[in-house]
Amino acid sequence: QSALTQPASVSGSPGQSITISCTGTSSDVGNYNYVSWYQQHPGKVPKLIIYDVTSRPSGVSDRFSGSKSGNTASLIISGLQTEDEADYYCSSYTTTKNWIFGGGTTLTVL
Amino acid sequence: QVQVVQSGAEVKEPGASVKISCKTSGYTFTRHHIHWVRQAPGQGLEWMGKINVNEDTARYPQRFQGRLTMTRDTSTSTVYMELSSLRSDDTAIYYCARDNTRWALDIWGQGTMVIVSS
Numbered sequence: 001q002s003a004l005t006q007p008a009s010v011s012g013s014p015g016q017s018i019t020i021s022c023t024g025t026s027s028d029v030g031n032y033n034y035v036s037w038y039q040q041h042p043g044k045v046p047k048l049i050i051y052d053v054t055s056r057p058s059g060v061s062d063r064f065s066g067s068k069s070g071n072t073a074s075l076i077i078s079g080l081q082t083e084d085e086a087d088y089y090c091s092s093y094t095t096t097k098n099w100i101f102g103g104g105t106t107l108t109v110l
Numbered sequence: 111q112v113q114v115v116q117s118g119a120e121v122k123e124p125g126a127s128v129k130i131s132c133k134t135s136g137y138t139f140t141r142h143h144i145h146w147v148r149q150a151p152g153q154g155l156e157w158m159g160k161i162n163v164n165e166d167t168a169r170y171p172q173r174f175q176g177r178l179t180m181t182r183d184t185s186t187s188t189v190y191m192e193l194s195s196l197r198s199d200d201t202a203i204y205y206c207a208r209d210n211t212r213w214a215l216d217i218w219g220q221g222t223m224v225i226v227s228s
Binding site (some may be wrong): 047089103 | 145147154155156157160169171205207210212213214215216218219220221
C-alpha cells in the first residue's frame with residue numbers, strides 16, 4: 001500500500017494561513033474518519049496535533065485545524081508563527097486494518 | 111505523568127536481529143495499544159505495526175511479516191519489538207507510541223537509533 005500523498009513543501013509568511021493536503025484512497029482516508037496529523041521539529045519526536053480528522057489534543061493551539069473531503073484530508077494552520085516551521089505528517093487507518101503515513105510536508109515560515 | 115521510555119541505541123551487523131524495549135508508566139497498560147514507527151535518516155515516518163497489549167496480539171504490514179515480532183510483559187508494562195535479518199536499509203530511528211484509542215498516537219518514546227553496518 002503506497003503512502004498517502006502530501007506536498008513535499010509549503011511556505012507562508014507570519015500571520016498567514018496555510019493548508020497541507022493529504023490524499024489517499026477509498027481504502028483509507030475516504031473510508032474512515034481516522035485521520036491524524038503529526039508535527040515534527042528537526043531532531044525531535046513527532047507530536048500529535050489533530051486526530052479523528054478535526055479533533056485537537058489538549059494543549060494544542062487552536063490555530064491548528066483539520067478537515068476532510070472525499071479521499072483528501074487537510075491540515076490548516078492559521079496565524080502562522082515561526083515556531084510552526086516543521087515537518088508535518090498525516091496518517092490514516094486502512095481497510096486492511098493497517099495504518100499508513102503520508103510522505104511528509106516541510107513547512108517553511110518565510 | 112504518562113511516559114514511554116525506550117532502550118538505547120544499537121549497532122548491528124547485516125543479518126543480525128535487534129530487540130528494542132519500550133517501558134510505559136503513568137497509565138493502565140492494558141487499555142492502550144502500542145505501535146512502532148520508524149524513520150530512516152532524512153526520510154518520513156513508516157508504520158511498522160501494533161500490539162494489542164490486552165490480548166497480546168500483533169498486526170504487521172505485509173512487508174515486515176516473517177521478520178518482525180512484537181511482544182509485551184504486563185508485569186513491567188513493557189513492550190518489545192524484535193526485527194530480524196537486518197539489512198542496511200533498516201538503519202533508522204525506531205519509535206514506540208501509545209494509541210490514544212481514537213486511532214492516533216498521542217505519547218511517543220524518545221526513539222532508538224539502530225544502525226546496521228558491517
